[in-house]
Amino acid sequence: MFCLLQKSVKKYNYLARLAAQTLILAGVGAGLPAWSAGEAVVSTSHPLATQAGIAVLKAGGNAIDAAAAIQFALNVVEPQSSGIGGGAFLLVHLAGSGETLVLDARETAPAAATPDQFAARGFRENSISGLAVGVPGTLAGFQEAQQRWGRQTLTQVLQPAIALARDGFAVTPYLAQALRSPRAALQPETRALFRHPDGRPLQVGDWLRQPDLARTFTLIATQGPAAFYQGAMAQAIVTAQQRAGPDPASVGRMTLEDLAHYRPVVRKPLVGHYRGATILTMPPPSSGGVALLQSLAALERFPLGSVPDWQALSPNAVHVTIEALRLAMADRARWVGDPAATAVPLDQLLSGTMLAARSRMIDPHHRLSLPLAPEAVEGPHTTHFTVVDRDGNVVSCTSTVENLWGSGILVPGYGFLLNNELTDFNRVPQAGPGDPGANDVRPGMRPRSSMAPTLVLREEGGWFAYGSPGGPTIISSVLEMTQDLLDDRLPGMEAVRLPRYAVLDAAGSTIVEPAVPEGLVAALKESGDRLQRSERPIGSVQLVGEDPVTHDRWGVADPRRDGMAIRF
Ligand code: GLU
Numbered sequence: 001m002f003c004l005l006q007k008s009v010k011k012y013n014y015l016a017r018l019a020a021q022t023l024i025l026a027g028v029g030a031g032l033p034a035w036s037a038g039e040a041v042v043s044t045s046h047p048l049a050t051q052a053g054i055a056v057l058k059a060g061g062n063a064i065d066a067a068a069a070i071q072f073a074l075n076v077v078e079p080q081s082s083g084i085g086g087g088a089f090l091l092v093h094l095a096g097s098g099e100t101l102v103l104d105a106r107e108t109a110p111a112a113a114t115p116d117q118f119a120a121r122g123f124r125e126n127s128i129s130g131l132a133v134g135v136p137g138t139l140a141g142f143q144e145a146q147q148r149w150g151r152q153t154l155t156q157v158l159q160p161a162i163a164l165a166r167d168g169f170a171v172t173p174y175l176a177q178a179l180r181s182p183r184a185a186l187q188p189e190t191r192a193l194f195r196h197p198d199g200r201p202l203q204v205g206d207w208l209r210q211p212d213l214a215r216t217f218t219l220i221a222t223q224g225p226a227a228f229y230q231g232a233m234a235q236a237i238v239t240a241q242q243r244a245g246p247d248p249a250s251v252g253r254m255t256l257e258d259l260a261h262y263r264p265v266v267r268k269p270l271v272g273h274y275r276g277a278t279i280l281t282m283p284p285p286s287s288g289g290v291a292l293l294q295s296l297a298a299l300e301r302f303p304l305g306s307v308p309d310w311q312a313l314s315p316n317a318v319h320v321t322i323e324a325l326r327l328a329m330a331d332r333a334r335w336v337g338d339p340a341a342t343a344v345p346l347d348q349l350l351s352g353t354m355l356a357a358r359s360r361m362i363d364p365h366h367r368l369s370l371p372l373a374p375e376a377v378e379g380p381h382t383t384h385f386t387v388v389d390r391d392g393n394v395v396s397c398t399s400t401v402e403n404l405w406g407s408g409i410l411v412p413g414y415g416f417l418l419n420n421e422l423t424d425f426n427r428v429p430q431a432g433p434g435d436p437g438a439n440d441v442r443p444g445m446r447p448r449s450s451m452a453p454t455l456v457l458r459e460e461g462g463w464f465a466y467g468s469p470g471g472p473t474i475i476s477s478v479l480e481m482t483q484d485l486l487d488d489r490l491p492g493m494e495a496v497r498l499p500r501y502a503v504l505d506a507a508g509s510t511i512v513e514p515a516v517p518e519g520l521v522a523a524l525k526e527s528g529d530r531l532q533r534s535e536r537p538i539g540s541v542q543l544v545g546e547d548p549v550t551h552d553r554w555g556v557a558d559p560r561r562d563g564m565a566i567r568f
Contacts, residue, residue, distance in 0.1 A: 038392070042066060043542040043555035043565035044385035045081075048169055049073040050557070050564045052160035053387055056152065058568070063387045064092065065152040067395040068142040070385050072161035072217060074399070076210060077169055079417055080178040081383040081469065084216075084228065085237075086401035086419040087137040089282050090145055091269060091453040091465070095392035100280045100455060102267040105141020106446040107134025107421040112253040115429035115440045121247055123423060128186060128408050130241035130252025132420035134447065136228075138399060141264040143225050148266070149393070158221040165217060165415070168209035172562040176204040178404055186408035187243075190417075193410070212415030233414055234259045240411045241418055269455075272350070274300060275486055276459030281452055281478075284344045285445075287336040288452025291328035291475045296482065297355035298324035298362060305487030315523035316364050321483070322503050322510055322529055323362040325476055330370060330506035332475075337438030338445040344438065367528030370506055382469030384453065386544040388553055394544070396453035396465040398474070421447055450474040456482065462548030464492070468539035468558075473502035473511070477539035485545075492543050492556045500538040501531070513538055 040063075042053035052073035053066040061069070067090065075083030082088065087107040093100045118126045126132050143154055150157075171179070178184065179201040185191045193210065195201055202208060219227045227233055234256050241252030269280040272293035279296065281289035304317050331349055348354060361368060382400035400421070401407075407420035424439075424447035431437025439448040452474055453467035464485055468477035477500055484495035499515035511534035512521060521531050537560035544555040544565070557563025 038390050038551070039553050039567045040387075040389045041544045041553050041555040041565065041567040042070070042385075042387050043544055043557045043563065044070050044074065045174070045383050045540050045542060045557065045561040045563040046074060046077045046172065047562065047564040048077045048164060049385065050566050052164070053385075054566050054568060055160055056157055057389055059152070059156070061152040061157065062150060062391065063389040063393040063395045064145050064150040065157050066387045066389065067385070067397055068146050068150065068154070069157040069160050070387065071138065071142055071397070071399060072158050073164055074383055074385070075416060076161050076164040076213060077172075078175065078383055080175065080184065080401075080404045081381060082138070082399035082401055083416050084139045085136050085406060085411065085416045086399065087134065087421055088141055088397055088399035089286060089449065089451050089453055090141065091280065091282065091396040091455055092145065092149060093394040093455055093465075094149060100269050102269050102283060103141055103145045104265040104267055104285070104446070105137035105144075106285055106449060107137050107419055108258070108262060109134060109422055109425070109441055109443055109445050109447070110252075110254040110258045111443045112255070113422070113441050113443045115431070115437070115442065117441055118423065118425070118427045119429070121250065123427065125247060126250065126427065127403055127420045127423045128183065129247070129250035130243045130407070130409065131250045132422045133241040133252050133254060133407050133409065133418045134421040135254055135258045135262045136237075136419060137262060137264055139220065139225050139228050140262055144264045144266075154224065155221040158217050162214050162217045162221065165210040165214035168207045171202045171204055171206045171208055173204050174561045176202065181404055183403065183405040183408040187410060189410045189412050190408065193415070210415050212413055216414045216416060229259045229262060230256070233411075236411050236414055237418065240409050241407075243409055270346075270350070272296065274482065277486055278457040279454060279482070280457070281454040283339075284336055284346070285338040285447070286449040286451050287332040288450045288475055288478065289454070290336055290346065290349055291325070291332050292452055292454065292478055292482070293350055294328040294331065294355060294358070295321070295324040295475070295479050297350075297352070298327060298359040301359055302364070304483060305489070315520055315527065318501065318520065319524055319527050319529060320362050320364055321479070322501075322508060322524075323368055324359075325479065325503035326368065326370060326506050326508045327358050327361070328475070329472070329503060332448075333506060334435065335438050337440075337448050338442070341442045341445040342436050342438040365527060367508065370508075381471065382451070384467040384469055384540060384542050386465045386467070386542045386555070388465070388544050388546070394455060394463075394465050396455055396467050398451035398453045398467045398469065400451065400469070424448055452478045454478055454482075456485065458548055460548040462546045462551070464543060464545040466541050466543040468541045470502070470539045472504050473538050476500065476502035477541060481541055481543070492545050492554060496541050496543055496556045496558050502534075502538050511538065
């Protein structure tokens with residue numbers, strides 16, 4: 001009765017559309033030679049970041065060191081998506097102990113933040129104001145990860161990024177597209193960096209040098225993260241986020257004390273099961289892992305992926321997936337926030353009995369009537385990368401400055417952008433009778449995220465590690481990857497390339513990529529689903545896996561961006 005969207009759309013030739021955009025695929029697909037066991041694989045959304053990771057692995061670093069080098073390189077080559085002015089979540093699997101841990105380097109609200117600080121303005125106004133800038137966590141987070149689990153020093157892993165920022169690199173298509181955003185040119189420093197003297201944004205192939213950023217990384221390499229969190233650079237961050245934006249009341253409130261007090265947090269991952277596989281994923285303050293596990297549990301009773309005639313066009317599987325995601329999004333909106341600020345009722349949210357009851361609410365043919373309002377749509381921000389080293393240590397990391405170009409505020413003289421992550425808090429406080437206001441702005445707390453770096457241990461052995469950018473669409477992208485890999489048993493490359501759809505909120509507002517066939521969209525609309533074509537690609541999944549039988553390792557970079565996967 002059910003078959004998956006992914007199978008049903010094969011006949012619509014999406015592979016041809018996407019194939020041209022693929023830069024490199026590391027050894028996945030028919031006809032490629034088998035890989036020897038224990039190879040290292042790096043998959044990121046930019047070839048130069050992938051090469052930075054490979055260089056560190058070749059020099060004796062492990063996956064954690066490589067991840068740090070990738071992150072700093074991405075700050076240079078994909079400055080619109082992540083960097084030391086932002087935050088990140090790392091899922092780290094340690095081969096030696098078999099443990100999987102989470103490093104939470106999410107931004108925090110300043111001590112002077114208040115629940116109503118965003119209420120008087122709309123999302124866009126808030127998002128380019130200093131008030132939206134959270135205390136950055138990325139640098140402290142990667143340093144913590146390296147100190148705990150790495151083999152190399154921060155100084156070593158910064159070298160590829162220093163060289164890239166100093167010597168420059170050619171602008172890639174995804175960066176060129178991002179550079180067309182007005183947010184890349186909100187202040188004289190960003191215009192000088194990212195535009196030609198005549199005001200045109202840099203184009204594909206133009207050379208981008210970032211000498212200020214090279215000096216910043218060199219300072220950090222010689223003095224350590226204190227050079228960022230204290231002293232002159234910290235003062236420059238504080239001054240930069242005091243930009244008001246259009247409204248003088250939206251001046252940022254971060255102080256030197258906020259920066260000096262930033263600490264990453266090591267957490268345990270959420271663990272769930274789906275069709276025999278074990279899923280390890282992100283806990284709060286991300287909602288991504290909770291929603292992923294809830295949706296999978298609600299879907300387990302449906303025979304997804306079991307229809308031999310995979311070309312049959314059945315909207316039912318997509319419909320039940322949309323419904324499962326809607327139910328999860330309703331919980332996300334109400335209950336998930338920073339666990340330091342609110343008691344997130346994980347036991348209830350993930351209880352088998354509750355989820356079974358939830359699942360029974362889903363009607364395969366009709367839309368559930370849930371009286372909930374749509375939420376704001378988000379764009380293609382953020383980045384995901386995945387690494388495994390030869391020993392089998394794995395890092396799956398989603399990293400962000402929130403919107404494309406973050407707040408648009410570049411720290412003058414230091415060359416990095418500041419995030420606008422605090423807009424992930426509730427814009428208008430929700431706390432009141434019957435509502436914990438789980439994601440209301442609170443001093444020192446982390447805004448709720450959707451980021452969901454994930455590791456799947458397959459029942460038959462072997463594993464997959466992946467994640468995606470895309471705000472709330474992350475949850476759908478990661479869920480669909482899980483379905484493609486576990487229900488459909490698709491090869492990684494096919495799973496990543498398949499057209500995606502994404503449920504944005506509990507009201508069921510759903511966007512679909514252009515390659516999803518019109519007939520399917522029409523059939524889903526008949527079931528009551530609220531679908532809209534997405535103008536932009538959804539997500540960017542960087543996937544690494546290990547074969548259960550041969551233990552060969554492979555990686556895929558999403559053709560939706562400029563990515564590259566390499567193994568050696
Ligand atoms: N701020 C988002 C989150 O933490 C990430 C940004 C994005 O992916 O668009 O969920």
